[in-house]
Amino acid sequence: MKEISLNILDIAENSVKAGATLTEISVLEENDTITLVIKDNGSGMTDEVLKTVTNPFYTTRTTRKVGMGLPLLKLEAEMTEGSLTVESKHISEYPNNHGTVVTAVFYKNHIDCTPLGDVVSTMTTLIQGHPDIDFLFVHKTESVEVCLDTREIREVLEGVPLDTYEVIKWIKEFLNEQYIN
Numbered sequence: 001m002k003e004i005s006l007n008i009l010d011i012a013e014n015s016v017k018a019g020a021t022l023t024e025i026s027v028l029e030e031n032d033t034i035t036l037v038i039k040d041n042g043s044g045m046t047d048e049v050l051k052t053v054t055n056p057f058y059t060t061r062t063t064r065k066v067g068m069g070l071p072l073l074k075l076e077a078e079m080t081e082g083s084l085t086v087e088s089k090h091i092s093e094y095p096n097n098h099g100t101v102v103t104a105v106f107y108k109n110h111i112d113c114t115p116l117g118d119v120v121s122t123m124t125t126l127i128q129g130h131p132d133i134d135f136l137f138v139h140k141t142e143s144v145e146v147c148l149d150t151r152e153i154r155e156v157l158e159g160v161p162l163d164t165y166e167v168i169k170w171i172k173e174f175l176n177e178q179y180i181n
Helices: 004-017 047-052 069-078 119-129 150-157 165-180
Strands: 022-030 033-040 083-089 099-107 134-140 145-149
Touching (some): 004 033, 004 069, 004 119, 022 119, 047 083, 069 099, 119 134, 119 165, 145 150, 145 165, 150 165
Parallel strands (some): 022 134
Antiparallel strands (some): 022 033, 033 099
16 A cells, blocks of 8 residues: 555554454654554454465455455555554353454655655544544654544544534544644
8 A cells, every 4th residue: 555544544444344442553752653543443364364364365345356455454564674563352162352453564764665644634534434444543653643532532522423414524633633732
């Protein structure tokens, strides 16, 4: 993918498909690394699925025979001398503590490091497309910390759907303002 933000979108969509009610997305930029962590409380994966999840010829999709999300993320991280780890607890074995954690480390000074991209558009797209699911987004750099938690927004809005135009516009402006300050 051309931007890490597109990987975020793809992996977060997997969380939605796994029935997650909360997806936490963290981007930590420190020194020469970008660490991306996407954690959800979805149904998780069995050990058997977990062993094959980075194989592009494995997918749970019925519309095509290849799954490129995690394999591409792994390739992009490893091209920078970074890494990808996937941890998961399936709901059948962990009924009260299930979900998946995807962690990718990129070395941002490496010539093959993909740019972070437009995380503001990624987050607004996720929220607009899945207004009933909660997202926690945190992006920390040496100079800025951006945070958005849809659970806090829901409390203030008292029942107003997150996918209304005014709310999405506000979310986009709120995120952009945090990057400027």
